[in-house]
Amino acid sequence: xxxxxxxxxxxxxxxxxxxxxxxxxxxxxxxxxxxxxxxxxxxxxxxxxxxxxxxxxxxxxxxxxxxxxxxxxxxxxxxxxxxxxxxxxxxxxxxxxxxxxxxxxxxxxxxxxxxxxxxxxxxxxxxxxxxxxxxxxxxxxxxxxxxxxxxxxxxxxxxxxxxxxxxxxxxxxxxxxxxxxxxxxxxxxxxxxxx
Amino acid sequence: xxxxxxxxxxxxxxxxxxxxxxxxxxxxxxxxxxxxxxxxxxxxxxxxxxxxxxxxxxxxxxxxxxxxxxxxxxxxxxxxxxxxxxxxxxxxxxxxxxxxxxxxxxxxxxxxxxxxxxxxxxxxxxxxxxxxxxxxxxxxxxxxxxxxxxxxxxxxxxx
Numbered sequence: 001x002x003x004x005x006x007x008x009x010x011x012x013x014x015x016x017x018x019x020x021x022x023x024x025x026x027x028x029x030x031x032x033x034x035x036x037x038x039x040x041x042x043x044x045x046x047x048x049x050x051x052x053x054x055x056x057x058x059x060x061x062x063x064x065x066x067x068x069x070x071x072x073x074x075x076x077x078x079x080x081x082x083x084x085x086x087x088x089x090x091x092x093x094x095x096x097x098x099x100x101x102x103x104x105x106x107x108x109x110x111x112x113x114x115x116x117x118x119x120x121x122x123x124x125x126x127x128x129x130x131x132x133x134x135x136x137x138x139x140x141x142x143x144x145x146x147x148x149x150x151x152x153x154x155x156x157x158x159x160x161x162x163x164x165x166x167x168x169x170x171x172x173x174x175x176x177x178x179x180x181x182x183x184x185x186x187x188x189x190x191x192x193x194x195x
Numbered sequence: 196x197x198x199x200x201x202x203x204x205x206x207x208x209x210x211x212x213x214x215x216x217x218x219x220x221x222x223x224x225x226x227x228x229x230x231x232x233x234x235x236x237x238x239x240x241x242x243x244x245x246x247x248x249x250x251x252x253x254x255x256x257x258x259x260x261x262x263x264x265x266x267x268x269x270x271x272x273x274x275x276x277x278x279x280x281x282x283x284x285x286x287x288x289x290x291x292x293x294x295x296x297x298x299x300x301x302x303x304x305x306x307x308x309x310x311x312x313x314x315x316x317x318x319x320x321x322x323x324x325x326x327x328x329x330x331x332x333x334x335x336x337x338x339x340x341x342x343x344x345x346x347x348x349x350x351x352x353x354x
Contacts, residue, residue: 186204
């Protein structure tokens with residue numbers, strides 16, 4: 001199939017084309033379509049641009065290798081968001097453990113620690129928007145389950161049904177998570193603005 | 196919209212989140228992904244993984260076959276009832292018995308080295324041969340004596 005015709009295809013048709021004919025061009029179009037929304041989702045969840053880039057790369061590598069695992073019953077977007085979300089959650093847990101360990105080491109040895117390199121933070125690097133930074137910092141303080149739901153709903157603009165599918169929960173749980181996440185964020189922002 | 200009111204606060208939060216700057220992937224993102232997919236290291240790790248997961252069922256199958264072989268291996272059957280019926284031997288007696296046995300065994304083994312006393316079949320044959328030759332010489336001696344003895348021959352027969 002020609003490149004021009006492939007662009008007009010839906011996500012589901014593209015993945016089918018990639019599955020059946022091993023058409024790498026279809027994969028590349030999917031990558032172009034989803035790289036930025038996924039980057040946005042994972043960056044808001046982790047708050048680290050470099051780690052986020054690695055996770056999205058890994059997501060597309062997984063998509064390439066395990067393309068046959070996709071079944072046409074599910075929506076392609078929810079499938080790829082699930083892969084990225086799982087990888088992001090794994091990375092977040094690793095970082096949490098590392099942080100606990102480094103804090104333990106710090107209290108035991110009383111040594112200094114490496115200051116994280118924030119040169120790649122896009123919000124600081126490009127427009128230096130302080131408000132964005134404040135909101136991002138507040139968002140990172142929200143518990144991870146609520147944060148994920150809030151990002152998918154309010155930043156990515158997904159439906160409750162899609163979020164439920166990505167997070168493997170029911171719609172009721174999703175709604176309550178979003179509500180609680182918003183409430184936490186509201187409280188955090190209120191405290192920040194008071195200061 | 197204020198942060199004090201719950202409803203308004205939620206609206207405020209949603210508006211703030213929607214207004215966040217969109218983060219985009221680096222320019223060379225696609226190239227990085229494609230080069231990673233084409234790199235031999237990535238591919239070899241993939242094939243290694245496939246090989247590893249392919250070997251596991253084979254290993255399980257071989258293990259099961261091995262266990263079955265061991266469990267159904269033909270072994271010489273020993274009747275436990277026979278073992279129980281054996282008499283209980285006093286340890287000291289056992290030692291003496293074993294000593295006796297060893298002596299007897301040694302004797303049996305060295306039996307061929309001991310010279311024959313005529314009890315054996317071979318020895319019996321030799322002995323018979325010897326007795327035959329002995330009896331013959333004895334007869335010839337008697338005959339000679341009969342001929343040479345003057346007293347006996349001089350005695351009148353009809354006396």
